[in-house]
Amino acid sequence: MGMLRRLVKGRIWTVVITAAVVCILILAVVQGDRHISSYGFCVSCHSMSYPDAETRKSGHYGRLGVNPTCKDCHLPPTFFKRLIAHMIDGPKDSIGEFRYDLSSIEKFNEHRAEFAHTARMTLKRRNSSPCRHCHKDPWPTSEYGQSKHKLLREGKATCIDCHQNLVHEWVPEEDLDKGLKEGKIVLR
Template sequence: MKLSMIRWTRCTAIGALALFLLGVIFWGGFNTAMEATNTLPFCISCHEMRDNVYQEYRGSVHEANASGVRATCPDCHVPRDWLPKVVRKIQASRELYHWVVGTIDTREKFLARRPVLAGHVWDAMKRTDSRECRNCHDFHSMQLADQARFAADRHDRALNAGGTCIDCHKGISHELPPLPPVLSEDRYDPEYAEEIMETCAGCHGDKGQGTPDGEYPRLAGLDAHYIVRQLENFKNRKRINIPMIPYANERELPGEDVQ
């Protein structure tokens, strides 16, 4: 009887130890595999990402900047906390399906789907209060006095109004998808609009990306009505900005051009 009890105890202990070791091996393998998918090389291992959004990311402020801090794909698109990370990985299985069936396997297909894809990302970031942005950025840690006046004003307003990063920073590392024109076609002159944009691009960048130091703010992704309101404020001197004075007047920027 005692011998049987000893054997049972030993078998139980060995079984428990084996299960524990198997659990450690499984967890280690699972975690290693999950982290392997959280790297830039993995994210751009398919040509859809490598040939499209990655090319836009290169040279952006998230890839290279004065501080030398780099944010890559997983930093911006994968949560750090374990449970949200697992949920995101499960959601990614849909992306594998679309990769297999070739939903965006050409440049033309990608561009056609881009507004929808971008909308999904923006909506997700809005729901989580720009969670991945806040891995590095925090309103309460910002020294607004050290920021450019425009940036400080926008951050202060966003903080007080409950805004979130993605409200203003759409397209910060990738090109914005084509948006419908603000004006109806009978009032929209593409050639003249391009001429106006060339003037703006002289300071704000050819894609409205602004300058890294914030001296010339980013225009890409801002609400069209907000831009109109600010241009009108420049014209009537409700908002003073020295570089804008030569441009924000009725001769250089008549009302119809603002609209």
């Protein structure tokens, strides 16, 4: 009987310790995501001060009391998809900070088309999920807009196909479907 008690007692401690470690890991992941998705973290790189200033001047900022930050447009709205995005895009973005000289707006602008292309393609692959998170059921008043949004409802288009250059400085618009097929920038 003593051996059975020791075995049960030992297993209880194993379960308690394992549960505690799992809880700590979950909290660390949640807090880590909260930190690296934060506005402060995003604009801590000098190069992000330029797009941030553009966002603050755009029609998307301040309208109806809404002030979107980087994560609202550049990351998926759901937790697990956002974690995956951090794991895939985070290292690329970090390497880009060292790969390019982005110390001035002029140097940033030398790479602006490439950055816009990457952001647009990411939104395209994500079916514009960040857009849809805020703009739940958009239905424009113009006939042209309604015809385009019909394509959206039929799954033949996504927000970024038509809505490019809304927030940041103007960059030539792309045909994203052709660009995905050809693996390069294809201008309209």
